[in-house]
Amino acid sequence: MTRKADRSAPRSTGPVSDRRAQLVAVVVPEPQDAVVLVEREGAGARIAVVCLRAGAKDGRAALERALGAAEGRGCQLHGGISVLDAGDATAALRKVLRSLAPERLSTLDPDPVHTGLDEVSGALSYGVPAAHAEAAAVALDAARAQQAETGRPLHVECLRAERAAGAGVTPRHPAPVNWLSAGFDGRLTAFWPTAAGIVRWYEEVPGGDWHGPELVEGPALAPGLLVIRDPHGLPHLLALRRTARDDGGVDVDVVHAAQYRTGRPLTPWLLLGGPNAAAWQKGREVGFPAAAFDAAGELCVFVRNFGHSVSHRRRTADGTWTPWQHLSGLRVADELVAVTGAHGGVELFALARDTAAVLRWYPGPDGAWTEDRTLPFAARPGSLAPAAEPGALLFRDARTGRACHWRPGTPAPVPLAEPDPGTGPLATAPGVQLGGWGYSLLLGRGTDGGPALGVHPTGRPDTGTWWQETRTPTPGDPSPGVPAAAVGRSGRLSVAARLPGGRLLMADRDEYAEYTEHGAAITLGAWRVVGG
Structure with a gap:
């Protein structure tokens, strides 16, 4: 039964509309790569498309059609299609972003998931061109520099564009869900991932003025964030760190930090690595972490691993971390949620890789993980x-x-x-x-x-x-x-x-x-x- 209450509009403390700030910059290798990103923009968005290269004629035509359809559903177009065609793509993109001053930047997946593995050579194959990851890396670097220069938070979305099995375009790094937290002293803190790292806002006094946004010191984080609370209600942050290697590769690792006092510095970011960190080509595919505390204060962290099953690490109450361990079961997609069960232990839900089914793991009587494939629903x-x-x-x-x-x-x-x-x-x-x-x-x-x-x-x-x-x-x-x-x-x-x-x-x-x-x-x- 739907029960809906209409509320009158509360008074405002002043005008807050800023139409220019709502601009989204779509950054892709070529025009055809922007089509799926433009298609997902809803009414009210202002779209500027930036391509590293001009691409083929049919790709430009496909993008023009997608932009026309976007206008038809209420989007606004900001100028024409910008093509960089520059030797230093990062520098050229920084110049464009400085002119646009976007609120959001939408790009592709910098760490795509493999679709094949040659068992003899170990070579990986992918369902998208290598240019997707290259353009995304350029976009992330330029966006980070743009935010460092202006001090203005820039929200970045990295999107998988494989269009597999009707899944459409999905985010590589999820935005936080429960991102507002109340401290022991009653003051609130809000956290959000941006191009340059995590930013936070916090109350000076309960119900009073706010400080922020301020950039939280930390490593080069990917633009996603998980905020969870421990049994005392204190916020813990988990994210992915992307660092360049000397050999031209990139390491992607799970990291963790906590805020024990409102307004004070976070703990140093702790490097948790990943289940496939021994080989960077596999390790960069690690899924975004899910985590929860059990009733005894132990923290359990889960990720989707290279083989599309689940791996996990546990931090005991005395601060000791177990190594990464494999959790047997069906293959999963990049969508995990950990919860504290009514029994006090941690449970895990995951979207199956190839269907809309949801899987569940919970601790059995002997403490071993038990997989449940019989949940009576399917999820989007x-x-x-x-x-x-x-x-x-x-x-x-x-x-x-x-x-x-x-x-x-x-x-x-x-x-x-x-x-x-x-x-x-x-x-x-x-x-x-x-x-x-x-x-x-x-x-x-x-x-x-x-x-x-x-x-x-x-x-x-x-x-x-x-x-x-x-x-x-x-x-x-x-x-x-x-x-x-x-x-x-x-x-x-x-x-x-x-x-x-x-x-x-x-x-x-x-x-x-x-x-x-x-x-x-x-x-x-x-x-x-x-x-x-």
Whole structure:
């Protein structure tokens, strides 16, 4: 049952629209390579295409058709197609980016997955041209330099363009889902991956002014991020590091850091390597990490390995790391989600490589991992996320796109009854109080681009989810990723969304509880723009 509450528009603290800041630069080797990237841009995007080379006539014609279709669905084109044709592609691209000042940069996969292996020579073959990785590396270098020069966060998307088995174009590095965190002192911190590394914003005092965005010191990180919380509620960050080798290759390693005090430096980034690090050609294909803490405080990190199965490492409570170990089972795609189960142990969900099926691994009675291939649902790629309840999963139905909740031991998933099915994962915030009862908060993007909030009694999504769209001062402004929320130790609920230009849109809960004729609802105070 859909239960939706219409909210009046809260007052704004000032104008925040910045149309130039919403420009996306599509950087590819040749015009034909830009077609699939242009096709995924939604209404409202301003698109500038930059090609390293002119390419063939039919490729240019295909791109012109894709750009025409983009205009037809509400995109705007920024100038013509730029062709660099320069000896120093990185320097030439830096000059173009300096002129464009984009909010986003969309490019291809710098570390593509192999499609074949010669057992005799060990040579790898790929389903995309080598120019894809070369152009992506140029784009990453130029974007990093652009952000270092301007100080303005630049969001980068590296996209796989194989179009395998109907999967379409998928991100190599996922944007964070639950990226807002509350510290012991009640102050909030927001984290986001950018071209130059992780940036963060944090409150000077609870509910007061914000500091940021500031660049977190660290290695040359790929543009993706996972934010998880330990049993004490402190944020831990996991990412991939890309470093050039003297022999012309690149090492891709999993790295980990933590924030133990709001506003203070993070711990040094710890290099966790990867399960295939002995050979860089294989090691660079490592999937993006998933991780969770068990009830005893042990951290378990999972990745998709070169063979498309799962490998994992564990950090015990005393800080000792186990080596990478193989987890047997079906081959998986680049989509893993780790959760803390109701039993206190860690469980893993993964999208199967060749189907929309979801796989589950959980610790058996003897502590060994047990694989479950019988989950009663199929999920759309890019939609898996941890639910607020222990051991539960959020996803979008493979056929309908509807958001659903599933918990181990239940016969079927529970539809969450969004008023309008969205795309991508839902974020969550547990521990919301309404009328003295506990609720789980769900966050997605509404029809105007602002946050859509849903609540259901904790552990009982089957009783119905009440949804409401919150009208922000910036309707229609595109921003990457889903909104986030956090509940502080005092019970303060805050909701955040990203804006162009390194800014955040923030609102705190205005009233403790409210009930309408539609059911439970969350009342937010005035939206305010912070950072940037």
